[in-house]
Amino acid sequence: MIGLYVHIPFCAQKCNYCDFCSYPSLIQRQSEYCDALAREAMLYKSYGLGADTVYFGGGTPSLLESSSIAKVMDAIHECFNVSPDAEITIEANPCTVTAQKAADYRALGFNRVSLGAQSFIDSELSALGRLHSSDDTHRSYDILRNAGFSNISLDLMYAIPTQDFASLSTSITKVLNLAPEHISCYGLKIEDGTPFGRMLESGIISEKTDDEYADMYEQICTSLTLAGYGQYELSNFSRTGFESKHNIKYWQGKEYIGLGASAASFYRNCRYTRTADFDRYIADFVNDEHYELSKDELMSEFMFLQLRLTELGASKAEFSARFGKGIDEAFAKPLAKHLAAGTLVDKGDRYVLSQRAYYVSNSVLCDFV
Numbered sequence: 001m002i003g004l005y006v007h008i009p010f011c012a013q014k015c016n017y018c019d020f021c022s023y024p025s026l027i028q029r030q031s032e033y034c035d036a037l038a039r040e041a042m043l044y045k046s047y048g049l050g051a052d053t054v055y056f057g058g059g060t061p062s063l064l065e066s067s068s069i070a071k072v073m074d075a076i077h078e079c080f081n082v083s084p085d086a087e088i089t090i091e092a093n094p095c096t097v098t099a100q101k102a103a104d105y106r107a108l109g110f111n112r113v114s115l116g117a118q119s120f121i122d123s124e125l126s127a128l129g130r131l132h133s134s135d136d137t138h139r140s141y142d143i144l145r146n147a148g149f150s151n152i153s154l155d156l157m158y159a160i161p162t163q164d165f166a167s168l169s170t171s172i173t174k175v176l177n178l179a180p181e182h183i184s185c186y187g188l189k190i191e192d193g194t195p196f197g198r199m200l201e202s203g204i205i206s207e208k209t210d211d212e213y214a215d216m217y218e219q220i221c222t223s224l225t226l227a228g229y230g231q232y233e234l235s236n237f238s239r240t241g242f243e244s245k246h247n248i249k250y251w252q253g254k255e256y257i258g259l260g261a262s263a264a265s266f267y268r269n270c271r272y273t274r275t276a277d278f279d280r281y282i283a284d285f286v287n288d289e290h291y292e293l294s295k296d297e298l299m300s301e302f303m304f305l306q307l308r309l310t311e312l313g314a315s316k317a318e319f320s321a322r323f324g325k326g327i328d329e330a331f332a333k334p335l336a337k338h339l340a341a342g343t344l345v346d347k348g349d350r351y352v353l354s355q356r357a358y359y360v361s362n363s364v365l366c367d368f369v
């Protein structure tokens with residue numbers, strides 16, 4: 001079973017930190033784009049692939065008219081064998097959710113919504129360039145619950161330039177009061193070429209220090225786990241049974257197909273990425289990148305991604321079955337280093353990050369690349 005990702009590259013406006021593939025001025029071309037998505041899905045029809053997760057991400061999928069989403073969903077069902085119990089997620093921006101859209105999503109088979117709350121402090125949302133307010137998040141959350149969604153994920157961002165520990169605490173409390181099944185927490189990284197990147201260069205904003213960044217992350221981990229959420233991945237927390245099945249596929253190196261501009265696929269050890277150029281994508285789905293991963297690259301990815309899964313970690317048996325040699329043999333040096341440093345723990349059948357390594361995870365994971 002593969003995971004299926006559908007990229008919807010439309011947004012009402014570009015956020016100040018965004019370097020994703022999204023086009024604020026092209027929503028009027030949604031019909032043309034969704035026709036292209038349906039055509040791209042047809043490329044896979046003869047493969048006979050089963051999918052047990054479908055994820056509409058972006059961009060802002062909830063900007064689309066429901067009829068556009070229905071067209072893509074029809075094509076997906078025609079070209080892939082979607083399991084009856086598949087996890088089917090749509091990302092939504094709080095200012096775009098209406099009762100009608102929520103009802104349409106249910107009717108179209110979506111059973112999970114990822115809501116981009118980011119913060120519950122309006123001045124932080126405004127600094128980020130988000131169009132929604134904290135009230136919009138509460139309103140859209142209620143709409144989704146009333147429409148029958150029993151699996152909602154909220155995104156929360158930390159290390160926002162104007163954020164402090166007190167305001168982060170307020171956002172965490174408000175998330176917990178809503179009681180979503182899943183919470184994703186991402187630390188803001190300021191990228192070159194974004195409005196934040198330019199503001200950083202000209203000294204208008206500053207980045208959090210490494211210590212502040214780690215302390216904010218720790219504040220989130222502590223608060224959410226104390227509230228009963230399991231931290232199943234470095235940045236993701238859930239109630240038992242509500243882990244994101246789709247994202248776990250990425251971390252476990254399972255196969256996935258991405259449809260849409262800039263969408264990446266991993267199939268039969270090949271990675272390929274469709275062009276991010278809107279018109280070129282619509283014309284012929286040309287790839288910007290297409291290559292077969294070497295065994296060394298696959299082994300590195302196995303460690304780099306699976307160690308992010310805090311409980312499951314990197315399975316020794318699975319590694320041997322996949323690569324014909326043991327983890328201990330393939331990664332003797334970094335394993336020895338991190339076991340001695342206490343940043344990795346040998347659980348017998350698998351290796352996992354120690355809890356204190358969560359705060360310096362990049363420095364551990366990079367040693368396996």
Ligand code: SF4
Pocket residue numbers: 010011013014015017018019020021022058059060093
């Ligand atoms: S909503 Fe998401 S994809 Fe769209 S501009 Fe903002 S960060 Fe980028």
